[in-house]
Amino acid sequence: MLDKLTVHLSNISKYLNQFNPHDVVREFRLCQANIKSLQSKVPRGIKQTCKKIRNKINKFVKNPNDVNEANIIYSDMQALVEECKNLREDREWSIQ
Numbered sequence: 001m002l003d004k005l006t007v008h009l010s011n012i013s014k015y016l017n018q019f020n021p022h023d024v025v026r027e028f029r030l031c032q033a034n035i036k037s038l039q040s041k042v043p044r045g046i047k048q049t050c051k052k053i054r055n056k057i058n059k060f061v062k063n064p065n066d067v068n069e070a071n072i073i074y075s076d077m078q079a080l081v082e083e084c085k086n087l088r089e090d091r092e093w094s095i096q
Contacts, residue, residue: 001034001037001038002038002081002084002085002088004030004034005031005034005035005038005077005080005081006081008027008030008031008034009031009074009077009078009081011023011027012024012027012028012031012070012074012077013074015027016067016070016071016074019067019070021064021065021070022064024064024070025060025061025064028057028060028061028070028073029057029061031057031077032054032057032058035050035053035054035077035080036050036054038050038084039051039054042084042087043087046080046083046084046087049076049079049080049083050080052076053073053076053077053080056069056072056073056076057073060073
């Protein structure tokens with residue numbers, strides 16, 4: 001799931017550089033599906049982050065012309081992916 005989000009983030013980065021709203025919206029919606037699934041598998045703090053990002057995406061989709069908002073969502077999703085990777089590493093570390 002994190003790998004899929006990373007691929008979508010890479011695509012979003014490309015679309016933001018040329019700001020193609022249609023493609024950004026498509027990628028955000030794909031991310032949203034993965035974030036929804038992720039939300040049920042993570043601790044409370046990360047769940048709240050997931051919910052906030054999903055709400056931001058819903059708002060952006062209604063008015064996809066705000067490049068600044070798209071960049072904020074992109075940054076929030078990057079931070080979410082890093083949080084999840086760190087959580088995964090911590091869990092692997094505690095098992096060893």
